[in-house]
Amino acid sequence: MASTTPVNVTVTGAAGQIGYALLFRIASGQLLGPDTPVKLRLLEIPQGVKAAVGIAMELDDCAFGLLAGIDIFDNPTDGFDGANVALLVGARPRTAGMERSDLLTANGGIFAPQGAAINAGAADDIRVLVVGNPANTNALVAAAHAPDVPAERFSAMTRLDHNRALHQLAKKAGADLSDVRRLTIWGNHSATQYPDIFHAEIAGRPAVEVVADQDWLESDFIPTVAKRGAAIIDARGASSAASAANAAIDHVHSWVNGTPEGDWTSAAIVSDGSYGVPAGLISSFPVTSTGGHWQIVPDLEIDAFSRDRIDASVAELIDERDAVSKLGLL
Numbered sequence: 001m002a003s004t005t006p007v008n009v010t011v012t013g014a015a016g017q018i019g020y021a022l023l024f025r026i027a028s029g030q031l032l033g034p035d036t037p038v039k040l041r042l043l044e045i046p047q048g049v050k051a052a053v054g055i056a057m058e059l060d061d062c063a064f065g066l067l068a069g070i071d072i073f074d075n076p077t078d079g080f081d082g083a084n085v086a087l088l089v090g091a092r093p094r095t096a097g098m099e100r101s102d103l104l105t106a107n108g109g110i111f112a113p114q115g116a117a118i119n120a121g122a123a124d125d126i127r128v129l130v131v132g133n134p135a136n137t138n139a140l141v142a143a144a145h146a147p148d149v150p151a152e153r154f155s156a157m158t159r160l161d162h163n164r165a166l167h168q169l170a171k172k173a174g175a176d177l178s179d180v181r182r183l184t185i186w187g188n189h190s191a192t193q194y195p196d197i198f199h200a201e202i203a204g205r206p207a208v209e210v211v212a213d214q215d216w217l218e219s220d221f222i223p224t225v226a227k228r229g230a231a232i233i234d235a236r237g238a239s240s241a242a243s244a245a246n247a248a249i250d251h252v253h254s255w256v257n258g259t260p261e262g263d264w265t266s267a268a269i270v271s272d273g274s275y276g277v278p279a280g281l282i283s284s285f286p287v288t289s290t291g292g293h294w295q296i297v298p299d300l301e302i303d304a305f306s307r308d309r310i311d312a313s314v315a316e317l318i319d320e321r322d323a324v325s326k327l328g329l330l
């Protein structure tokens with residue numbers, strides 16, 4: 001997407017903790033690349049606008065050469081007008097003791113009008129990343145209200161889970177992060193997600209052979225990755241922010257600029273029925289990107305261990321879909 005015309009990037013929840021970690025990185029060129037100027041469109045609820053004004057002042061004070069303008073909005077119609085990239089961060093975060101399912105009612109209502117506003121006014125090449133939880137189902141709701149936008153342009157973030165899994169696996173193997181490839185997060189961005197190392201490689205060798213520790217895989221790796229969000233909330237008293245912003249940057253950068261040859265990443269995108277995931281659900285898959293389009297990595301062998309875990313997370317996505325459908329959000 002290298003361009004001399006600024007790319008319009010809308011960020012919702014701009015004054016929140018992820019927003020604060022995200023906006024400066026977008027403005028410095030880390031989202032789209034060092035040659036692409038950006039115009040930021042910050043969308044907040046009315047109570048958040050004053051803080052967003054303060055962040056805009058700080059962005060000005062960074063004198064970023066790529067930042068071609070900042071506008072602040074308190075309604076989705078204006079906020080998404082002309083947007084090329086939309087990062088849907090604004091939502092109510094999970095607090096201690098809450099499960100993501102508790103957030104469905106609170107947050108589902110935000111994403112229906114945002115989807116409608118994207119449908120009405122975003123640019124033809126709009127690409128949407130939903131970060132706000134429950135991210136997969138919020139993306140489903142937003143996409144359902146944007147019938148004129150191809151469903152493949154809506155995605156939800158599991159890149160943070162992917163990055164968490166990369167770190168845990170590299171640490172266990174005593175390997176460099178750059179030697180770990182082909183990890184996958186399947187399913188929902190929730191505690192049911194399945195971080196899969198069965199196709200992963202470490203310095204070209206199968207990760208399961210390098211690690212050779214099924215007990216670690218089942219009792220340590222999978223729960224550590226899947227429950228990392230709750231562990232951060234417990235430790236910090238607030239949900240992950242800088243690492244979430246980092247993952248959002250990684251996700252959009254991969255989407256727009258492509259994934260490296262011979263590797264893949266994880267993103268929650270609309271299912272085409274691959275791997276037994278019902279078509280239409282927004283579920284995490286192993287994905288590559290070329291030319292600004294995600295493709296699900298085809299033809300991976302899925303053994304019984306993985307099958308059970310993928311199915312469990314997909315079952316949760318189906319429950320969430322049914323719940324928002326009952327709420328009239330689909």
Ligand SMILES: NC(=O)c1ccc[n+]([C@@H]2O[C@H](COP(=O)([O-])OP(=O)(O)OC[C@H]3O[C@@H](n4cnc5c(N)ncnc54)[C@H](O)[C@@H]3O)[C@@H](O)[C@H]2O)c1
Pocket residue numbers: 012013014015016017018019043044045047048089090091092093094110130131132133134135157158160161189239240241244
């Ligand atoms: N997918 C992931 O990996 C991942 C990781 C971390 C956090 N999250 C989620 O991201 C979301 C944001 O987290 P945070 O820590 O920045 O929260 P936060 O409470 O610090 O900020 C949320 C911001 O959104 C704003 N907001 C609320 N409703 C809005 C609306 N309708 N339009 C525009 N703005 C709105 C609020 O005013 C607030 O400024 C939460 O749902 C959190 O659970 C997802």
Ligand SMILES: O=C(O)C[C@H](O)C(=O)O
Pocket residue numbers: 093094133160228229230232239240
């Ligand atoms: O777990 C949460 O609620 C926050 C976020 O989704 C995370 O994974 O850190």
